[in-house]
Structures are given as C-alpha cells and as structure tokens.
Amino acid sequence: MAQLVGLIVSDEDEFRKQVGRLLRSGPVPISVIDERGPRENTPTDVVIVDIRADASSAMAGIERLRAASPSAGIFVVALTGDPDLILQSMRAGANEFFVWPPAEDVFQGAIRRTAARRETTQGARATATTLVFFGAKGGAGTTTVAVNCGVELARLSKKATIIVDLKSGLGEVALFLGVRPRYTLLDGIDNLHRLDREFLRELVVKHKSGLEILAGSDQFDRPGASDGGAIEELLRLLARQYEYIVVDAGSQINSCTVAALYAADMMFLVANPDVPSVRNAQRLLDRVRQLGACGERVRVLLNRAAEPYPIPPKQIENALGHPIHHMFPSDYKTVSAALNSGVPLALTGNSDIAAQFDSFTRRVLDPGGEAPPLPTAKRGLLGLEKLASIW
Ligand SMILES: Nc1ncnc2c1ncn2[C@@H]1O[C@H](COP(=O)(O)OP(=O)(O)OP(=O)(O)O)[C@@H](O)[C@H]1O
Ligand SMILES: [Mg+2]
Known part of the structure; x- marks a missing residue:
C-alpha cells in the first residue's frame, strides 16, 4: 500500500x-x-x-x-x-x-x-512502502532489526530502498553498516526546498547491498520538537524516489517519530521478552491508538527471544492484546560481531538469526506469505497472574 x-x-x-x-x-x-x-x-x-x-x-x-x-x-x-x-x-x-x-x-x-x-490509475506516480521500526525500550534491538531488514529488502527486491536514521543525537545506522556519511538527515530537513533527485544523491551513502542510507543526526538536540513537520515532508519527498523506506525511529515518542508513524504502511514495535519491554510496549500501543494512528498497521516483533523465556510469547500476546508478528533469536556473539565489523548479518553467511531476517523480510515483500509458528513455550518464569499484577 x-x-x-x-x-x-x-x-x-x-x-x-x-x-x-x-x-x-x-x-x-x-x-x-x-x-x-x-x-x-x-x-x-x-x-x-x-x-x-x-x-x-x-x-x-x-x-x-x-x-x-x-x-x-x-x-x-x-x-x-x-x-x-x-x-x-x-x-x-x-x-x-x-x-x-x-x-x-x-x-x-x-x-x-x-x-x-x-x-x-494509469500513470500514477511511483509510491513507496514505508516501514517504521520503533523500540519498546532503548536497547531492544531496533537498529539491529531495521538495518538488517533494510539490507534484505534491497538485496531481495532489487528495488530502490533507503534507510533513514531518525534518532536524535548520533544515530547508529551508518555505523552498523560500516559506512562513513558526509551528510546527515539534518542536511535533508534543513534544505527541503532543494531536495530533488540530484541533491538527494549527494546526501545519501550507498551500501554494497544496494541499500541507501540517510544517516542520523550529529547533533544531540536534533531532530527535535520543531522538526516534526519537516520530517513528514522529507518522508513524502523520499516516497517519490524510493520503493521502500525503512525508518529507525529509536524508542522515544516525539513530533518526529509521530510524523514517521503517520507515514508508516507498517509500524514494527520491537520488544524483548522481559517485563519492562512488555509493559512499555503496552503503553506505546495505547499511545499509538490515542494518536489516531491505525492499530491495523502495527506489528509486534520479539527480539532476543530465547528459552527459557522470562515471559512466554503467548503470555506477551495476551498482555498486549496483539499478536507477535515475528521473533528473532538471541545471539549476542553473531549480532555483536556483525555490528563491530560493520557487515550486516544478511551478508555474513549462515546463522539462525540471519535466516530469521530473511524470512521476516520475505513476509514484508509478500504479506500474504505463511507466518512461522510461535514456539510453544516451556514453563515461563512468570505466570500470567504475576504479569497482570505488575501493571
Ligand atoms: N537478537 C539479538 N541477540 C543478541 N543481542 C542482540 C540482538 N539484537 C540486538 N542485540 C544487541 O543489543 C544491543 C542493542 O542493539 P541495538 O543498538 O540494535 O538496539 P537499539 O534498540 O537500537 O538501541 P538504542 O535504544 O540505543 O538505539 C547491541 O549490542 C546488539 O548487539
Ligand atoms: Mg538504535
């Protein structure tokens, strides 16, 4: 859409x-x-x-x-x-x-x-699919999931794909991809009036997977509260040049992330299977509904999912009133090796987590495709009653 x-x-x-x-x-x-x-x-x-x-x-x-x-x-x-x-x-x-x-x-x-x-309509202009990744809490793995999905989208679809690092103050997308940007998102939003194809080509860095990167701000206080309108306009302009726009929106709700949520065809809420993550995810889902952004577009992702689950996936679904769309295993060694080398998982060979990014991205490209079953959890450490009593 x-x-x-x-x-x-x-x-x-x-x-x-x-x-x-x-x-x-x-x-x-x-x-x-x-x-x-x-x-x-x-x-x-x-x-x-x-x-x-x-x-x-x-x-x-x-x-x-x-x-x-x-x-x-x-x-x-x-x-x-x-x-x-x-x-x-x-x-x-x-x-x-x-x-x-x-x-x-x-x-x-x-x-x-x-x-x-x-x-x-014949001659309708090309339009983009915008995927916004939002963390239930800091460190949930939002950048890891967004970056790997971006690389897989560019690789599998072979269509013009860009990742936009919206996090204010030193976003990490470019670092994860091992590229050195000359310009950042701020150069884009401060020059919207001249943001045509040529100018955009100057602003972005191209990764060897084909993914283009609009790097995160290098200022701690921007993009800030007054930049929401410019971010909305930026996403609108990018939608004319790209087929897929992936946004790493960090984990703070502010005018810029709200602008991205409004533009999203799908918003992926990245959570971990722990109590703070689930509690925040529940609050964020309520906030998204309050903002008037449609709940139908929200997908919950569970990252660092490993047995024994502190909270089993089924209990998380019950607590959130929302199904888990996809789960990514916990594999610190593989993820941090990819991060430190600047080579994304999708390009580093065989691992379960790389295979999960591949199947997740294939579901983005083909939403009607089959969903992998949720693992049936062994006994969780927290019962549902306990979970309910926490918030
Ligand atoms: N599936 C995973 N298994 C193990 N470790 C992971 C996994 N996903 C992410 N990590 C690790 O968690 C840390 C945080 O990841 P990442 O930077 O992607 O999170 P974030 O939500 O973007 O954080 P921030 O809030 O700082 O932007 C990193 O050290 C990363 O290697
Ligand atoms: Mg991040």
Whole structure:
C-alpha cells in the first residue's frame, strides 16, 4: 500500500483537527498537508472541502480543485444532505459527499476507494512502502532489526530502498553498516526546498547491498520538537524516489517519530521478552491508538527471544492484546560481531538469526506469505497472574 497525500480546505481549526484525525486513523497511511503552506510541488490524492459555511460559493472552489488535481478524490462535507447540493457538488467535480460529522466507517470506505482508484490509475506516480521500526525500550534491538531488514529488502527486491536514521543525537545506522556519511538527515530537513533527485544523491551513502542510507543526526538536540513537520515532508519527498523506506525511529515518542508513524504502511514495535519491554510496549500501543494512528498497521516483533523465556510469547500476546508478528533469536556473539565489523548479518553467511531476517523480510515483500509458528513455550518464569499484577 502506498501513502496518500491529503489536503483539508477549511477556515475552521476544529474541522481541520477532527478531519485530520479521521484521515490518520484509517488503515491507509495519509500525510496531511496544510492548505496555507507552500505546496506547489505536492500533488494531492484526497482533498476534503468544508462547504458548511457557504455551500453555493464553494462550488467554484471545487471546480478549481478538480481542474488542478484531475485524479484526486474530492470529498465534500456539508451541513445537510440536500439532494440539490449533492448534485451540484458532483457536477463541480466531487467524488464523495458527507454530512457533518462524517461516520467513520463510511469515511474510511471512501478513503479505501480513493487509494484503490489511485493504484489503478494509469500513470500514477511511483509510491513507496514505508516501514517504521520503533523500540519498546532503548536497547531492544531496533537498529539491529531495521538495518538488517533494510539490507534484505534491497538485496531481495532489487528495488530502490533507503534507510533513514531518525534518532536524535548520533544515530547508529551508518555505523552498523560500516559506512562513513558526509551528510546527515539534518542536511535533508534543513534544505527541503532543494531536495530533488540530484541533491538527494549527494546526501545519501550507498551500501554494497544496494541499500541507501540517510544517516542520523550529529547533533544531540536534533531532530527535535520543531522538526516534526519537516520530517513528514522529507518522508513524502523520499516516497517519490524510493520503493521502500525503512525508518529507525529509536524508542522515544516525539513530533518526529509521530510524523514517521503517520507515514508508516507498517509500524514494527520491537520488544524483548522481559517485563519492562512488555509493559512499555503496552503503553506505546495505547499511545499509538490515542494518536489516531491505525492499530491495523502495527506489528509486534520479539527480539532476543530465547528459552527459557522470562515471559512466554503467548503470555506477551495476551498482555498486549496483539499478536507477535515475528521473533528473532538471541545471539549476542553473531549480532555483536556483525555490528563491530560493520557487515550486516544478511551478508555474513549462515546463522539462525540471519535466516530469521530473511524470512521476516520475505513476509514484508509478500504479506500474504505463511507466518512461522510461535514456539510453544516451556514453563515461563512468570505466570500470567504475576504479569497482570505488575501493571
Ligand atoms: N537478537 C539479538 N541477540 C543478541 N543481542 C542482540 C540482538 N539484537 C540486538 N542485540 C544487541 O543489543 C544491543 C542493542 O542493539 P541495538 O543498538 O540494535 O538496539 P537499539 O534498540 O537500537 O538501541 P538504542 O535504544 O540505543 O538505539 C547491541 O549490542 C546488539 O548487539
Ligand atoms: Mg538504535
């Protein structure tokens, strides 16, 4: 699935807020742009037009939008479902008509139709799949999983793939891959206005697997709270140049990671089978739901899974109310040897963990593929009752 770009046309802040939330809470990732900002180069896929205040003069505006974006889905929101108004809106170029406030399931159905139409539109621009890796806690293995998935994606798909290191203050993606970047993510977000194919080629470093790397910041306080909008724009621009975008988002929720979560086709929450990880994962899943990002896009990954499990995988699933999508074994020797040599596991030969990265990535490329069974745990050290009493 590919990310859509949405535009809300309304004078009312509350409308923009509510519709923005509605757009972002569905199963199709949508990046919402501001009609008041510069957007000459940003083609829109869905435009929500508020005609509640003045329906009759809004028709000319809808016609202009239709002329400017012939393939966009135009959604009109009115105060009443007056048949004449519906007819006028459709004649002006609207695809969907809603009475305020729109019912969520009906609205999401219209978004799905728009996404499906765009995918089948001839000449539709190339779009990316964005995979965001987020740690349930620091040190859970987020960078290890993101980097190895990025390398495998580039190797297996042979398509343009980039990994973006979003962690503020000395991200480690480039180090894990043994490359020395000249530029970082900050050079990208501070020069968005000139971020075309040529400039991007200067900013990224290419790994021998084919994976391109937009290295992490070299400043401790950036990207920071004020960079969220620029990160959203950066991901939108990258989506025009790459087929796969892998994001190492670290383990802190801030405006930049939220921007990445909104752009994600899939968000992978990396946890370890221990109490702090599971408790944090539960809180993060709640937070993701509160932010309005769709739970359908979240996948839980269990890293450093080794028997005897401090908490068995089935109990973790029960505690999270979410299935475990994939498990990676614990193998410190192999992982740290790869890390210290800067050669990712995918390129270092045979090991169980390398095989798991391979099968995980094949599932990303073919989501309908078969999932490996979860191991049936022997007796865990913590019972479910104990787990429940911890939080
Ligand atoms: N499956 C694994 N088995 C054993 N050790 C692992 C595994 N995955 C990661 N590690 C080790 O755990 C440590 C932390 O890994 P990594 O840097 O990927 O975590 P992180 O979540 O990105 O950390 P940070 O929060 O600092 O960004 C590293 O030393 C790494 O070698
Ligand atoms: Mg990391």
